[in-house]
Amino acid sequence: MLTPVTVSSNMVGSEFDSLMMQRCLQLARRALGRTSPNPLVGAVIVKDGEIVGEGFHPCAGEPHAEVFALRAAGEKSHGATIYVSLEPCNHYGRTPPCSEALIAAGVSKVVVGMVDPNPLVAGGGIARLRAAGIEVLVGVEEAACRQLNEGFIYRILHKRPLGILKYAMTLDGKIATSSGHSAWITNQEARSEVHQLRAACDAVIVGGNTVRYDNPYLTSHQQGSNNPLRVVMSRSLNLPENARIWEVAEAPTVVLTEVGSSPDFHKLLLEKGVEVLEFPSLTPEKVMTYLYERGFCSVLWECGGTLAASAIAQGAVQKILAFIAPKIIGGSHAPTPVGDLGFTTMTEALSLERVHWRVVGSDCLVEGYLSEKSH
C-alpha cells in the first residue's frame, strides 16, 4: 500500500522543483540591494538530476540570471530544465530577451517562480517559450519569490518605492528617553537584523533630529554587503558640522532640504562629499517620487515619530517593522514611534494585515503591512 503524501494544496511542482527554486532564490540574494531598478533573480540549470549551471542577476546593465546560467552550462543546456525565480523577459531592454536565448540553447523545460509583475508584459515570456514547443511550469515557490522582490513588485505596480517604517520601542511605547537618548533600546540580535535589512534596501531615511540626537551611521556594518544611500531630510539645515553620516567613504549620503536654507552649511556639506538637493517644499511624498526616479525599489524609514507620522499620512509607508524590547523607560514627554495623525477615535486606527510576530533574542519583532484601505 502506498503511504499517503501530504502536499499543501497550493504546492506547484515536485519537492525537487521546490528545492531547485529555493536554490535560485539563494543565488538571487547574492545581489541583495544591488539590482534596483531591476529585480533579484536566480537561475539553475538541471540535466539528468544534476545542477550543470547557475547564475544570478548581479546589477542593472549586467546580463540576466538565465544568461549566466546558460554560459555556465554550455552544451549541457541542450535538453535540460532551467529553473528561474522570475518569468524570463521577452523584450529588448539593455540586453536581448532571455526567452530567445533559452530557445536558442535548446532547453526542453522552463520552471518559473513567478510571472512578471508588470501587467504590460506579464505572461509574454512564458507564451513565447510555449510557442517554441518548450514545456513551462509556473508558480513553484511563488510566495517566496514574491516576498524576495516585494520592493520591485511595488515599484512596478505603484510607480513608487516600497516604504518600510522600522523602529525600536520599549514595552511602554517609547523610542527614546525624554532627553532624546535612544542607544540602545533593543539587543544585539535585533540590531543585527536591522543591519541585514539595510543591506536589502536602496535608501534609509532619517530627519534632522535623529542626526542631532543619535549621530547614527546607518550602514549595514557587514563586510561586502550593500550599504543603502543615507538620506537626511532637514528643512532647517541646522545640523552638526561633524556627524558620522557625513563620512561618505563607506556609504554615500544625500541631504534633502528646502530652497535657500543655510547656504553656508550647504557648501560645507558639498565640501565633505555629501550630495545636497533643494526642494521647493520638502515632504515625504516628494521624497518618494524623487527616490523612484533615482531607480529605487525599497526605502527604509528609520526616522523618529514626527517624520514617521508625516510619511504615513502621505502614503509613503506600506510596511511596518516594530522591534519591542521588554524595558520600561517612562516619561510623559518621551517620544513615541508615530506622532500626530489627527485621529480622535479608535475607529480611525490604521490596521496592519499579514501580521507576523517573531521573537528575536529577548526582543520581539512585529511585522505587517498597512492595509490598502488605510490610505
Ligand SMILES: NC(=O)c1ccc[n+]([C@@H]2O[C@H](COP(=O)([O-])OP(=O)(O)OC[C@H]3O[C@@H](n4cnc5c(N)ncnc54)[C@H](OP(=O)(O)O)[C@@H]3O)[C@@H](O)[C@H]2O)c1
Ligand atoms: N528608537 C528608534 O527606533 C528611533 C529611530 C529614530 C529616531 N529615534 C529618536 O527619535 C527622536 C527624534 O524624533 P523626530 O520625530 O524629531 O525624528 P526625525 O527623524 O529627526 O524627524 C524630524 C525632523 O525631520 C525633518 N523634516 C524634514 N521634512 C519634514 C517633514 N515634512 N515633516 C516632518 N519632519 C521633517 C526636520 O528636520 P530639521 O529640524 O532639521 O528641519 C524634523 O525636525 C530622537 O530622540 C531619536 O533618538 C528613535
Ligand SMILES: [Zn+2]
Ligand atoms: Zn532576461
